[in-house]
Amino acid sequence: MDLGKISKYRGELMGFAIIIVMLFHVNLSQSSPFFGLRRMGNLGVDIFFFLSGIGLWYSWTKQQDYKRFYLNRALRIYPAWLIIAGYFYVSRYVALPTKTVANTVDLLGDVLVNWDFWLHDELTFWYVPATMMLYIFAPLYMELIRRHPVFRWLVVLPLMWCIIVQYVLPVHQAVGHIEIFWSRVPIFFLGINCAEAVRQRRPMDGQAWWMIVGGFALSLWACVWLEQMRHGKFPLYTERMLYIVLAITTIMIMTRLFDIMSNRLAIVNKFFTFVGGISLEIYLLHVQFVLIPLERHHLGYWLTFLLTFAISVPVAWIISKLCSLFINRVKKYL
Numbered sequence: 001m002d003l004g005k006i007s008k009y010r011g012e013l014m015g016f017a018i019i020i021v022m023l024f025h026v027n028l029s030q031s032s033p034f035f036g037l038r039r040m041g042n043l044g045v046d047i048f049f050f051l052s053g054i055g056l057w058y059s060w061t062k063q064q065d066y067k068r069f070y071l072n073r074a075l076r077i078y079p080a081w082l083i084i085a086g087y088f089y090v091s092r093y094v095a096l097p098t099k100t101v102a103n104t105v106d107l108l109g110d111v112l113v114n115w116d117f118w119l120h121d122e123l124t125f126w127y128v129p130a131t132m133m134l135y136i137f138a139p140l141y142m143e144l145i146r147r148h149p150v151f152r153w154l155v156v157l158p159l160m161w162c163i164i165v166q167y168v169l170p171v172h173q174a175v176g177h178i179e180i181f182w183s184r185v186p187i188f189f190l191g192i193n194c195a196e197a198v199r200q201r202r203p204m205d206g207q208a209w210w211m212i213v214g215g216f217a218l219s220l221w222a223c224v225w226l227e228q229m230r231h232g233k234f235p236l237y238t239e240r241m242l243y244i245v246l247a248i249t250t251i252m253i254m255t256r257l258f259d260i261m262s263n264r265l266a267i268v269n270k271f272f273t274f275v276g277g278i279s280l281e282i283y284l285l286h287v288q289f290v291l292i293p294l295e296r297h298h299l300g301y302w303l304t305f306l307l308t309f310a311i312s313v314p315v316a317w318i319i320s321k322l323c324s325l326f327i328n329r330v331k332k333y334l
Helices: 010-025 035-062 066-092 101-113 115-120 126-146 149-167 169-182 185-199 208-231 234-262 266-277 279-295 303-333
Strands: none
Touching: 010 035, 010 266, 010 279, 010 303, 035 066, 035 126, 035 185, 035 208, 035 234, 066 101, 066 126, 066 303, 101 115, 101 185, 101 303, 115 126, 115 169, 126 149, 126 185, 126 279, 149 169, 149 185, 149 234, 169 234, 169 266, 185 234, 208 234, 234 266, 266 279, 279 303
16 A cells, blocks of 8 residues: 555545544443443544644645645635634623623634633634644744755654643643643644655555554554543543554554445445545534534434434535635635
8 A cells, every 4th residue: 555545535534533533522421331442532633633734745845835825724714613613602602691891802712713722721622723723833844844854853842742741840730721732733743744755655565564553453452441441540641642653553544444445335435535525514513513412312322423423414514515615705816
């Protein structure tokens, strides 16, 4: 398998990632034997960050234009964000019995950059502000490693920073509340580091599969055991370091599976590609607007998930189409 197939099946991989994220968000008792595996659903976030890093490198190597880069990223995220997250925050603001200046400023901060995530670790839509922050620094890093490839080794610094944030108390007290962001920075920059090999479609040595399968099995077993047996008793960043290995090996294995199915079960690939194409809209929609209301009916884990998926997908598709119409019109004037 050549590494270029990671890009070829990017849509399918994104569809797989959002589905396991949805499985993670559905509540399940810790006494369930499926609990540890269900907790692995947040691995989908790491898969998104890795694939995002690859996608950004493709874009940057075509045109090193900061203005165009940031504009394209904003057009991709902000229309859906303003429709879904904007409605969520505005509706909360409208429901307040009194509107103060502080409430109004808070509303503007949340709608524009979700600043309550950065200030108070408010996790409602945390993936989007985290992604936007990484987008700010990505072009600087990509231009640096394009000119000086040796700086790819800088990825070890965010790994070190995660340890500092967790255990150096002054740092922990200042920025430890956004650990969920810090622990995802390494996988994002690793995606950028690997992107050139993907773009050049470099072949992968067949013997590497022993390493991939072994790394996948060991990291999955360790993560499931930690969640099933010691959930809540260890710093989450430690498991998210294991996620780095688990995310990359999962991407490789799923790429291989999608490659096989492209010839034998093409409809499966089309399904995952369709879901991946509206993954941002699904992410923004499914918890606050679908899952939380459904869970009040106590329908059970799998039925709740299936209903959440069935409701979220068509609504997300409609919003995606509306956003595409808007984006295409805007691009005509740029």
